[in-house]
Amino acid sequence: MRPAHRIVERLTLLRRLSDAPRGACAALCLMETLRAVLPAATALATGSLITTLRRGAGTHGIGVPLAVLGSVLLANQVVGALMPPVRTLVSQSIDGVHRRRVCEIAVGDGTLTRLEDARVQNLIRGATGDPSNWTEKTPGDGAVSQLSIVFGYVGLLSAGAVVVAYSWWLAPAAVLPAVLVRVITQRQWIGINRVWAKGIPESRRSDYWAELTSSPAEAREMRLFGFGDWTVRRQQRHRLNHFEPAWREGGRAVSRQWVQFLISAVPLVGIYYLAGDRAMRGQHSVGLMTAALAAAWGVFSIMAGNANAFNVEGALPVLRSFAELERQFAPRAPGPPAVARDASRGRTPAEIRFEGVTFSYAGAGTPVLSDLDLVVRPGEVLAVVGMNGAGKTTLIKLLSGLYLPTAGRITADGVDIQDLGLDRWRGELAVVFQDFIKYHFSAADNIAFGKAQHLGDRPALAAAVRDAGLSRLLDELPDGLDTPLSRSLSGGMDLSGGQWQQVALARALFALHVGATTLILDEPTAHLDVRTEFDLFHRLIGAADGASVILISHRLSTVREADRIVLLDGGKVAESGTHDELMALRGQYAEMFDIQARRFQAAGGHPAEGSAT
Structure with a gap:
């Protein structure tokens, strides 16, 4: 994939931050800024304290640098405590908006033709952003992690500036290996996620077989016909068909971690040795050396964090599936305006x-x-x-x-x-299909879904119940119309096949009572x-x-x-x-x-x- 395209994808992730509450997003940006500059601030405060101590300052002399260091460390603790809940709030807000958009696309198409296409089903599965394993991440996870990466580069510049103040040559020696480690790690996760995305059809098949093993409706036949073990084996086979290629790719990435270790360790050991040698020779103050070494370590800490890169790479396939889903369901060229029926005919x-x-x-x-x-x-x-x-x-x-x-x-x-x-x-229209849906909601909702925009119309609901011959049945339910029609819900009841058909008929009659013709x-x-x-x-x-x-x-x-x-x-x-x-x-x-x-x-x-x- 071209670098320019990858930059566009990451900018798309950042734009998703606008889906979160502004206050939470602003708070997250503030904390990311603080976290970015705190390594450099810690290095400077530590160096200042050591310099003051080496000058032989008394108790009063070290008060200010000690207070500064304490304040920096306290700020680090506060940011560390507040960051997770704020990140979660922003991430979940983004995910909520994203899933609503996927649902709007899926239900917005007037016909079923595209929705029944297996390729579209795979796109919906990929675009939903509902992680079922360790490689899949949500758009919210990706957006907040991409923001952390951006501010990580701010931290890189601030820590690099401290290193440059000690010696200009230490800056590239610390920064370039750290950036290289980030690039290598990123490419490894790209490979893992690419392999994982190819296996989504296998994941859908596995989910289907898993649902069969736990669904009450299918459990009856599974036990009668004795194919439960066979179903479990099928589910496991499809799951492994999805997992194993990603595991192999992940294993290759783990086996190459020594490369990142050497790229990180060799320059860092050299920097520490040379900086210590110069300080021993008196060429630089110990305080400045300490600050520079702390900043150099900060550079590697900022750039070596894999979690954010992992989250971003795990979220990008979701955005790609969503973009393709939008393209598949793009509005067709507008036709002529809708024509109204002759109003003189009434209903x-x-x-x-x-x-x-x-x-x-x-x-x-x-x-x-x-x-x-x-x-x-x-x-x-x-x-x-x-x-x-x-x-x-x-x-x-x-x-x-x-x-x-x-x-x-x-x-x-x-x-x-x-x-x-x-x-x-x-x-x-008031329609009842032979394979009507049995909603796990109240009896009232199951009937009023015949025309959901009239859910609160109790007189029409009562008329539909009467016309469908359901009055006696509903009188026997614990909460009447408000009884949930599912044993999986608290206080819920299930109905026989014939009783469910009467509910479905009442659904159509309700639509008639509120205007269907x-x-x-x-x-x-x-x-x-x-x-x-x-x-x-x-x-x-x-x-x-x-x-x-x-x-x-x-x-x-x-x-x-x-x-x-x-x-x-x-x-x-x-x-x-x-x-x-x-x-x-x-x-x-x-x-x-x-x-x-x-x-x-x-x-x-x-x-x-x-x-x-």
Whole structure:
């Protein structure tokens, strides 16, 4: 890497100091200044005291130099005591701002395409600045350490000035070897950190396997299937794949420490010998010699400190990953201003159209959807069915703006949803995916996250709980809506799969109650029994109150009540109509329904309550 680029990186670290509180940053700079000049001040004060003693001054004569030396030593102790907490405050403030920026970048992109890229995941892992080992350092660590290095050069100049006062030739003899030791040490850490950064993908794999061993959800299958030991071995293998190259590089650096030792020791021994010899010959005063030798030792102490160089080199990969992450997520060229829907329509649902929509996932050869045309009429209950892999969930993700069509467009009242602005469009939607998130927060928060900007709307929350049929369950919880839904939290409770699905449905209903106009349900009741699902579906339709409803389900007995049913096959709408129309068509839908009905009848049920496939 070019020296100019490395200088720019270090200046970037220093600029991060502006993210810390100004008072704390000013206090840190003051203490760094004092620490930088204290070695020279100590040398001068010591030399002055020795000179005074050799002149035979009495008790009163040594009072001033003794007080000066005492003050310098006291200042050194005070700075040493105050420096760590101030450094920590500045460092953690910088890290807090940095991690917030990483989160803002990660959530700021409207779609999931880039976020799902493995390279981007590695960048996020590298840019987060959350050390998991001894070589990784945070931007805050790097910034305060780079500041210490800068002030270290101030200390170098002040200590060098004391040495020059004794003999000009001692200054380069002390300074140049010290600088050389710093450069060699810095290069060694650069090599270690470069090797470490290359292993980040292995670290991510190791973290995944480690999480499997400690996650309650995975612990059940791990014990049932007996692959716990195998999982631990996989985790260890990936961890060692990451660690061992860095260990080897570190071992090479340690084996070469004798070079730094010789570079430091030989000049220092020579300086001490020659300075002592001159003092014995009377060519210089003992006091001045003492000051010069103390200053020379200070030069090496200032420049030989490896901790700051280590912190800087450990933090630079974080900044590089962050810079690349910013580049990857750089705002695209601004498009036309967001278009507002016709205000005269109020909060009525939009007419949604898929116009020639084609979509392929990154790296996939075959499109999931191909030239698909579909209309969702305002206030319509539309069911979407099809075999696994037909593109049902993909259709919902496209409608939600989580992915953008490869070709074609999706419109709301004739306006492309991208032109509406994805955030504005998502405000119209209440969505429940089959793999919904179980947040380790209170029941109230889990429901209100359906539209987080309305977290405090208790009336809407109560209505969503009622419509989802959760009132009885919440009455049984220790703190009702305020009960944490996780046993890992104090006073928390866990729910069954079916109960969690009701919470997720309440989340979508909450969004409807605070203004969403389209309810989208992707396999929302897979954990519910057939009768409960059937009853809940009717309750949802009633709660929708004029909103459009798009329902994906494998249980055809449930979707038969929809206003219209579309069957996806081959990336297109293969069949469309009411239940009766599709049964009369005797196509794929009728075949699927008959299979489910026969299976359920064989189990003693009624055909209208067909089971899932």
